[in-house]
Amino acid sequence: NGRCRPMQFFDAGKLTNNGATSEVTFYRTVHxxxxxxARVNGRRVALAEKRASYGKDVLDLLFYYRLAHGQVHNIDQFFRAADQTPQTFNSFYMDDRNIxxxxxxxIPIRPRNVDPDLPIKGTGHEEWHGYTSFGNHPQGINPPSGQIVNWxxxxEAGYEAPSDNWSLGAVITSAMNAAATQDVREMLLEPVLSRLLHGGRAPSARDAQMLSLLDAWRSQGGSRLDRxxxxxxxAPGAAIMDAAWPLLARAWASAVLGPALTSQFARLESVYEAPPGGQETTWVPYLDKDLRTVLGMRVRGKYAVRYCGAGNLKRCRALLWAAMDRAGATLARTQGANPANWHSSATTERIRFIPGILPFTMRYTNRPTGIQxxxxxxxHAPGDG
Structure with missing residues (x-):
């Protein structure tokens, strides 16, 4: 409402870590x-984080209470029960008739002038206008394909990621077993990267061979398997992508953001969550949309700013080829002159378990956390609608 309200001092108690004990305290605002x-026009301001489910987490139990106590008998009742939880979660239903x-x-409703990716003023003029209604939540029953797939x-189209998450997971493009070992960068970005680079001359024969190996790797499925x-x-393409990706990402951003902002962005949003991580956090969606825009391809929701080469196609291509060339030079020094003989280590990305409990490792696989x-x-169950 625009009035200045005092902060609350909160003492969370003592925390012991590695033998050292410290008092955990913080301030809390109405947000x-x-x-x-931070400072705005020289004036010190506090940065607070607002969470829609703050203080309401226990309401999550209402959903599971209804499931456990026989209060859900059909898909409509299931949807209504799921709507009770404040947690953002994909809940699936099936019986012998419906999926x-x-x-x-x-899901907060923000004013039209608010960018969910940026901080807002805490004066009350940019506050949420309630939450999305039941009918506007993403939902679906019995799609024509007979399948519901989510990873x-x-x-649904237009559904935004939470404000503290800059992107949602990529659209699923293959069956689970294939996708579990694929390189996200190779499968989602390499086609547009290849199109852009093939539009100009490679700096050297080695660089041209590197791009050909990336093209071949994608056509073969982009797997990171140790076969x-x-x-x-x-696949030698994995070594090429691993070496080139951080250079490509920074070359893409630096023309507009500059080195300092590019580094800040990398700290905020990881350039790539490499295996054995889940590859979920990555700059791939940003490069993909921007490179397609620079190429003049049809793009929905174009960025207001052109990043690669500041929107100049020739400059963008030159920057990315230079990044590829630097990656090739590094690999040539460490693994020899022939790109076809370059390989990434499959051992370092093996999945390891808690030390002292399971002494085993397993090959990298990017499977979901749920149960198959x-x-x-x-x-149909008696009494169910």
């Missing part, structure tokens, strides 16, 4: 806990 401070999915959560990707058991990712099940129904 949420204070995360830090469906409902994305729950307290933390965007549940021979020698501890190396079999096969269910069949012999009929």
């Amino acid at each position: 949420g806990p204070v995360l830090g401070y 469906g999915v409902f994305t729950s959560g307290l 933390n990707n965007r549940p 021979t058991g020698n501890g190396q990712v079999t 099940q096969v269910l069949s129904f012999g009929g």
Whole structure:
């Protein structure tokens, strides 16, 4: 409402870590806990984080209470029960007649002038206008394909990621077993990168061979598998992408952001969550949209700013080829002159378990955290609608 309201001092108690004990205290505003401070026009301001489910987490139990106590008998009742939780979650339903999915959560309605990716003023003029209604949550019943597939990707067109998450998972492009070992950069970005680079001359024959190996890797599925058991990712394209990607990403951003802002952006949003991580956090979506825009391709929701080469196609291509060339020079020094003999280590990206409990490792696989099940129904439950 525009009035200045005092902060609350919160003492969370003592925290012991590695033998050292410290008192955990922080300030809390009407918007949420204070995360830090900044300056606006020379004036010190507090940065607070507002969470829609703050103080309402226990309401999540209402959903599971209804499920556990026989209060859900059909898909409509399931959707209504799922709508009770404040947590953003994809909940799936199936019986012998219907399948469906409902994305729950307290989704704030923001003023039209607010950019969800940027901080807002805490004066009360840019506050949320309530939450999305039940009918406007992403949901669906019995799609024509007979399938509902979700791997933390965007549940419907236009659905935005939370404000503290700059992107949602990529659209699923293949079956689970194939996708579990694929390189996200190779499968989602390489086609547009290849199109852009092929539009000009490679700096050297080695660089041209590197791009050809990337093209071949994608046509073969972009897998990071060690197919021979020698501890190396079999496809040489993996080594090329691993070496070139950080250079390509910075070359893409630096023409507009400059080195300092590019580094700040990298700290805020990881350039790439490499295996054995989940590859979920990455700059791939940003490069993909911007490079397609620079190429003059049809793009929905274009960025207001052209980043690669400041929007100049020739300059963009030169910057990216230079990044490829630097990556090739590094690999040539460490692995020899022939790009076809370059390989990334498959051993370093093996999945390891908690030390002292499981002494085993396993090959990298980017599978979901849920449980894979096969269910069949012999009929409809008595009394269910």
